[in-house]
Amino acid sequence: MRGADLINPALPDELLDDVIRRVGAGGGGGAKRDLDACALVCRRWRRLERASRRSARLSASGERADEVLRLVADRFPALADVSVDERLNAAAASGSAPRSRRPAHSASPFRRRRRLPLASNLAVHIASFPLDHPAGDDGSERSCLTDAGLTHLARGCRGLEKLSLIWCSAISSAGLVSVAENCKKLTSLDLQACYIGDPGLIAIGEGCKFLRNLNLRFVEGTTDEGLIGLVKNCGQSLVSLAIATCIWLSDASLHAVGSHCPNLENLSVESDRVRNEGLISIAKGCRQLKTLKLQCVDAGDEALDAIGSYCSLLESLSLNNFEKFTDRSLSSIAKGCKNLTDLVLNDCQLLTDSSLEFVARSCKKLARLKINGCQTMETAALEHIGRWCPSLLELSLIFCPRIQSSAFQEIGRGCSLLRSLYLVDCSRLNDSALCHIAEGCKNLKELSIRRGYEIGDKALISVAENCKLLRELTLQFCERVTDAGLSAIAENCSLNRLNLCGCQLITDSGLTAIARGCPDLVFLDISVLRIIGDIALAEIGEGCPKLKEIALSHCPEVTDVGVGHLVRGCLQLESCQMVYCRRISTAGVATIVSGCSRLKKLLVEEWKVSERTRRRAGPVLSFLCTGL
Template sequence: MKGADLINVALPEELLEDVLRRVGGEKLDLDACALVCRRWRRLDRATRRSAKLPASGVHADEVVGLFVERFPALADVSIDERLSADAAVVSAPASRSRRHVISSIPSGSRSRMSRVPRFAGILFPLPSEQTPSADGIESFCLTDVGLTSLARGCKGLEKLSLVWCSAISSTGLVRVAENCKKLASLDIQACYIGDPGLVAIGEGCNLLNNLSLRFVEGATDEGLIGLIKSCGQSLLSLGIANCAWITDASLRAVGSHCPNLEILSLESELVKNEGVISIAKGCHFLKNLKLQCIGAGDEALEAIGSCCSLLEILSLNNFERFTDRSLSSIAKGCKNLTDLVLNDCLLLTDRSLEFVARSCKKIARLKINGCQNMETAALEHIGRWCPGLLELSLIYCPRVRDTAFLELGKGCTLLQSLYLVDCSRIGDDAMCHIAQGCKYLKEISIRRGYEVGDKALISIAENCKLLKELTLQFCERVSDTGLAAIAEGCSLQKLNLCGCQLITDNGLAAIARGCGDLVFLDISVLPMTGDMGLAEIGQGCPQIKDIALSHCPGVTDVGLGHLVRGCLQLQSCQLVYCKRVTSTGVATVVSSCSRLKKLLVEEAKVSERTRRRAGPILSFLCSGL
């Protein structure tokens, strides 16, 4: 019955708590639940599991302390200095609940309450006077004091991420180790954490299974070895990137004390063959390996191939010293390989992929980027021997020709995603081979495909009926003819036509008539399109959420008006360098799109009234650089 509170009457707190837990980690949904009534707010505070907190701004320590006091059940916390408590105050809308709270405060206190941070629908009143630090300078960053409050208030913490927290030291991490015995995942990025903090985590957090250290300048081999010796048995995932003082000595400890390690990501200029070989010999359960170690060579990968037979995912980046000999060893020993990424491995040739294709029949995802010695034969081998290939990405492969795709089309019939970037010799014939053989394609992305034109699109439209995402960025031979075929044959959800300069309003009209389910559209840098095309899109594609219109000289305020009247779901719009769009058009977009979250535009085209109305969603180009 209307007005009856049936849920609160019928459900005991245990069931209501379970309902709130099942809402999941969506912050907006949880915030909405917290605003239903006082009971729901209290239960939400008692059960909320995750939070992302700012680490910069006035009184950052107090904000974290108050947040932890409100939400003692937090288990997953991310603290990021790139987020500011002050910015959150400015951008937070004045909701009804906040106006009600402030209106109940005596007028003499309202001035200081205007600076109150607001997170998760909760107001956090701070001291009326700014609290100076010990040296008389106001603290604008989270310190060990705030991290200590978090550790003592959330003893059930399981996952902690510290990003760019410049004022945190080992002392704060020691407090985490003393209080958070359930900690299972620790991600530290760009923080000056020293060895004592890492050693304390190892001694206090025996359940730690995931550790990521990125740009942690204070850490050396001593700290990491101390951590690994204490909790290496539980460690399943380890990431080390650009830690200037961590060498092969740490990797030897990993090989000796982490027998259950499954995931390793390593980026370092100091690591040599010895460290990687130690990992290979000691971590036989390794399944996911990402390496960017300029100092390592063939011997390192030969050890991986010999010892890590369970390896499924391998990513090799910027290697200057290893050759086909390395990948031959991987192919012989790692028969379960499903994902292979080769970035800027300049000495690899077609022979490498022949080894992989013949031995690793489970390959499902392959990415080749900047391996300039690989030619057409490399992909022919993949087509002949890897029938389970689902995703193929080729980036800057100037020697690969159309004929390679004949074998791919014949052999890789299950292919679902194809990415081609800066492959100058791949044209219509290649795409026709792929389209005719790979009828399960869902995503095709071609960037700077100067030899790809309408013939390719017509073949795709005739054969790839499941296609949902199509990118044709700077494919200058594509015209309205090919686009009309796509619109007739494929029900697209995402379309990127940026830089396809032959496209006119007629092409956009065809898309509007045939692809009514579009949610993303990029029609930037289309000099021959204008208001008529936008009017057709507005009428035919009401589900669009993201649109890019930059560098379109034919677009005016009139076209924008037609667009936004139909696209009521619009959330993001890029509108820069459209010389005939004025402040009136920008105001029309802002006033018509109630769901808009981001509008990129030149600052000069935003009126003061629009700025006051939509300040938080406006983004401006850095034109002064």
């Protein structure tokens, strides 16, 4: 019978609860929307959905944030994963829903009575309560999460397993004590940029014996005493620890970590105060380390020698801004860490080609290599990688001015599995380097070249003919590339992402080829292409219906007409940047706003936005500061 309820009478609560849990099991925005839809079916479904909701992402920067967190804890007691980020605005926290075209006054009374479930509109609720917090020290109104709100959450959601508090500046030790007393199952805690004192960290260590992941990046207010107290109590369970830019961190903390955290697998340390002694303690005590990221300017060869000697399970190593370690250190690591798959070297000025020879000969499993600003490395360094690392999948070279094109002959010959190549500010590279890569690395999926002033059509044609799997291409300020190279790419490679910023020889003809040959394009940057016009945008609108992001800033020949063609075809568009387009007017901006129901961000000059457009799309507008 029409209108009869054929589901609820037949399904007991247990079975319906299992159905709702399966709906949300996939995670992500789609699962969240499906759960919200379940909650709108009827009161029974809303009650069961609330009882099974496992995760929530909240903004902590709105008014009455504490009250909202209390409501969240009351309505969703089964929450196990909560993320609170003071940097989020209301739209970001609640998720971007398509903007309704229906005027607010036309909604029926029935529609007004049907309220969305709280989790789908959390940030909106945060911003909608009347402001009643006391003023801050500078006279401004306080509107952020405090210990009171965190206490409500801890008491209401005692099964909490993951808690992330990002830039929650009003949280103190008192809030963490409440978490420690009530959330005994806590396994992951992120306190990035919070001002936490020693008592809070010590309480977490005493109360959360199952803690596995801890992030203390940019945490102020504590001292070595806090971290030492925490690891003494729960160090046995700790698997991942991140500490960055904490002025209190010293070798004493690292010594405690080395002494009490034998099962630690992931460690990130960035500090100006850490020296060899602290890292040696880590190496000797944490022999299960698999991922290690270090930025310790006062540490040297002795510390890295110890890592090579004791951390034989190390798989990923990132060394940043080391001013004192030499080839000797990397040699020790290469000999001791034969399972190394990922290596990042940033601004390590004392390393030479010998360093990479040690790594290449010993670490045959190396899959990802990034060299950034190591200006003493020359062509031989890359040749060693090509000869000895057949498993290489990703290679990134940033500001390596001494590496010449001939090095890529060895890469092309020996690294046939290469999938991603990033080349930035490598001034000696020319077409022959890319031809070597294309001929030998036919599995290439991502190619990114920035400021490759000697790269031209010959290289692109070779890539197009040999690398049929290419999906992402960046050619920023490759000023010798023309329509011929771009047409070859369009004919042979179905791109998803394309960045042509600053390729000033590209015309409407080249972009027409891309639009007709790459229908799956979702990202396109055509900024600073000074001779393209409306024809290019019309072709993109017709040929690239899946496009979500486009940047066309500094395109002086594009007009409102071209924008209209783009909008009519690209209905999935979410982000658009179009500053310094002199022939796009207020009408063009209004066309983007009215025609793109999924728009999340529009970067444009403020003077081009009419009052009507501002009222209609205020949250998605970003303005370029032109008054400086």
